[in-house]
Amino acid sequence: MIYETAKDWRDATAKRVLLFGMSGLGKTHLSNMLRDGGAWFHYSVDYRIGTRYMGELISDNFKSEAMKNPFLRELLLTDSVYIASNITFNNLAPLSTYLGKPGDPSKHGLPWDVYMQRQAEHRDAEINALLDTVRFVRRAKSLYGYDNFVCDSGGSICEVVDPHDPTDPVLTALSDNLLMVWIEGSEAHTEELVRRFIKAPKPMYYQPAFLEACWADYLAEKGLREDQVDPDDIVRSTYAKALHHRHPLYAAMAEKWGVKVKADDVAKVRSPDDFDDLIAAALEAR
Numbered sequence: 001m002i003y004e005t006a007k008d009w010r011d012a013t014a015k016r017v018l019l020f021g022m023s024g025l026g027k028t029h030l031s032n033m034l035r036d037g038g039a040w041f042h043y044s045v046d047y048r049i050g051t052r053y054m055g056e057l058i059s060d061n062f063k064s065e066a067m068k069n070p071f072l073r074e075l076l077l078t079d080s081v082y083i084a085s086n087i088t089f090n091n092l093a094p095l096s097t098y099l100g101k102p103g104d105p106s107k108h109g110l111p112w113d114v115y116m117q118r119q120a121e122h123r124d125a126e127i128n129a130l131l132d133t134v135r136f137v138r139r140a141k142s143l144y145g146y147d148n149f150v151c152d153s154g155g156s157i158c159e160v161v162d163p164h165d166p167t168d169p170v171l172t173a174l175s176d177n178l179l180m181v182w183i184e185g186s187e188a189h190t191e192e193l194v195r196r197f198i199k200a201p202k203p204m205y206y207q208p209a210f211l212e213a214c215w216a217d218y219l220a221e222k223g224l225r226e227d228q229v230d231p232d233d234i235v236r237s238t239y240a241k242a243l244h245h246r247h248p249l250y251a252a253m254a255e256k257w258g259v260k261v262k263a264d265d266v267a268k269v270r271s272p273d274d275f276d277d278l279i280a281a282a283l284e285a286r
Helices: 006-011 027-036 045-053 055-066 070-077 093-099 112-144 155-159 169-175 187-199 208-222 231-257 272-285
Strands: 016-020 040-044 148-152 179-184 258-262
Touching: 006 272, 016 027, 016 155, 027 040, 027 148, 027 272, 040 045, 040 112, 045 055, 045 093, 045 112, 045 148, 055 070, 055 093, 093 112, 112 148, 112 155, 112 169, 112 208, 155 231, 169 179, 169 231, 179 231, 179 272, 187 231, 208 231, 231 258, 258 272
Parallel strands: 016 148, 016 179, 040 148, 179 258
Antiparallel strands: none
16 A cells, blocks of 8 residues: 555545446545645546547437437538537536446337446446556646645446456556545445435446346246346336445455445545545554
């Protein structure tokens, strides 16, 4: 780790961290707070995925839908309108919409093979965006003069790395340049995340083997054909399982590659000074 002790962290003239964990536990809250303080550069992995690596795919998906409308089709064919995503750090809906959900086409579900292709595209994009973090650390300093750097990683980081492999290329590159910080939720947080997701299910990326097992189990349990699956119901079912699937992966990442902090403690952070104390305490606990 680039900071071995609390003193190393407090004395550092350049503080660099990568936050990871399930969405909804405070990664973006901390990142926005640090950025707004004026002394931290904020790099969002999901934003990088949705702009640099999947931006064209997202825009083409919008255009494909627009081409089904005769009025918009004519305007597109004559270059009279411009269609693009308006993805932001705090609104990643264009990326989620492109990933989509498998199932009944009448409910906007995707065929399974199309869905899995988009999952594969996201995996490649996420790996590239994570590796870009190191370049953006240098860029933040050379272009903008920022010494402090926070990487807001996606919840699926644990799906594209192997925390048990000491030579994992992504984790090696990241841990050589940033302190990996897991935001760990409690059982109460898990219940709340599930409640939110049931209310508004959204697409996510998962390891192919995990996803295929969930899909096969769901079809067998419900006795449905692929085109009969309710897209929202299958992603709700998958999400609940994913929380348990991801927890040991996050834990291994923190144990072998970084530190962990409690989501309840993250919620109390109000300033960069509070954040310094949070990380120092995590290093001391380690």
